[in-house]
Amino acid sequence: MKLALIGHGSIGSRYKNEISKNTHHIDQLYIVDPKESVLEELKRNKYKCFKSVNELKENNIEITHGIVANWGPDHINTANQLIDLGCKRLIIEKPLSNRKDELQNFKKRCLEENIFVTIHHHWPYTDILKKIKDAEVKFNLGKPQGIRILGGSVCLSTNGTHYLDLCCDVLGSIPNIIIAELELDYINPRDKSLLNIGGTAAYRMDNSTFINVSFSNNNSEAIRLEVVYRNSIIELGSDQKLRLFIRNIQEVEKFGDKITRYGVLNFESELDFEDKRTINNVLNNLIHGVKPIVSIQKAEVATLMVLGAIQSHLEGTRINYANIKDKGLMIS
Numbered sequence: 001m002k003l004a005l006i007g008h009g010s011i012g013s014r015y016k017n018e019i020s021k022n023t024h025h026i027d028q029l030y031i032v033d034p035k036e037s038v039l040e041e042l043k044r045n046k047y048k049c050f051k052s053v054n055e056l057k058e059n060n061i062e063i064t065h066g067i068v069a070n071w072g073p074d075h076i077n078t079a080n081q082l083i084d085l086g087c088k089r090l091i092i093e094k095p096l097s098n099r100k101d102e103l104q105n106f107k108k109r110c111l112e113e114n115i116f117v118t119i120h121h122h123w124p125y126t127d128i129l130k131k132i133k134d135a136e137v138k139f140n141l142g143k144p145q146g147i148r149i150l151g152g153s154v155c156l157s158t159n160g161t162h163y164l165d166l167c168c169d170v171l172g173s174i175p176n177i178i179i180a181e182l183e184l185d186y187i188n189p190r191d192k193s194l195l196n197i198g199g200t201a202a203y204r205m206d207n208s209t210f211i212n213v214s215f216s217n218n219n220s221e222a223i224r225l226e227v228v229y230r231n232s233i234i235e236l237g238s239d240q241k242l243r244l245f246i247r248n249i250q251e252v253e254k255f256g257d258k259i260t261r262y263g264v265l266n267f268e269s270e271l272d273f274e275d276k277r278t279i280n281n282v283l284n285n286l287i288h289g290v291k292p293i294v295s296i297q298k299a300e301v302a303t304l305m306v307l308g309a310i311q312s313h314l315e316g317t318r319i320n321y322a323n324i325k326d327k328g329l330m331i332s
Contacts, residue, residue, distance in 0.1 A: 007070030008033040053081040063087040072332035089116040096299045100326045118292035119299035123166040125278035141229040146210035152219035156197035157331040164302040173205040175321040180309035194332045201309040240275035244268040
């Protein structure tokens with residue numbers, strides 16, 4: 001197995017560290033990063049490293065596995081370069097793409113050439129969905145009616161992508177209509193040309209549930225999420241703990257479960273869920289997986305949800321999910 005790791009930033013270095021701890025049967029690891037200071041440090045630590053994917057090609061290095069963890073707008077182009085070098089199995093960090101057309105062309109190529117691609121959306125590599133569904137049954141919560149996501153300057157793309165993906169899984173649906181009023185600020189710490197997306201976005205799903213997002217670029221709160229049921233919520237707190245809140249059942253029964261007779265939701269219990277780093281899980285999926293945990297088709301939904309919100313904001317109108325057009329803005 002010859003593995004190329006493209007990008008040695010915060011996430012790329014985590015992949016390198018995990019690979020170094022656990023060889024995963026890797027014969028050769030090649031690290032690509034454009035920064036001279038990064039390459040010098042890697043060389044001091046005996047890693048094989050290059051400044052570009054083209055240098056791998058110039059050295060006639062064939063790649064069997066790849067990890068794309070470089071700058072977001074370059075993900076698809078980099079993945080295509082690796083496939084050209086013979087790579088058949090890939091991890092791509094989110095966002096999968098900045099552009100709808102290149103995403104769909106890439107999806108078509110991978111299907112035609114039987115390329116294994118898994119995308120690193122955090123939550124599917126944990127058991128959080130199972131814990132939520134188990135709680136629905138155990139506490140007789142009924143079906144989720146929708147989800148609220150709240151936070152500060154966490155960015156609808158940078159961090160929100162993970163949560164939009166989780167929402168679609170919990171609700172068992174994809175969007176139908178998107179409407180957004182955003183804060184498009186160039187305060188992204190990765191690069192000032194990348195958007196940091198705050199504001200509000202509302203998604204009406206195909207099964208009539210909803211996702212409502214409220215972020216603020218003038219606030220530093222981490223993300224929290226609420227799955228909304230008829231008389232309860234499951235909260236995924238900013239501490240990554242799952243908690244259940246339920247309305248008093250006697251009060252619900254007293255008023256015949258009328259939705260207009262609303263009441264306080266009381267803490268019921270903390271659900272048995274422990275969030276963990278997922279780098280090793282993604283690597284295992286890359287190397288041993290029969291099918292991707294997060295396929296291109298699945299990751300495409302969350303990517304389009306971000307692009308659709310940008311489109312709604314810029315055009316000042318409701319957007320049909322089937323008719324999303326990207327506006328060429330760069331996201332991470």
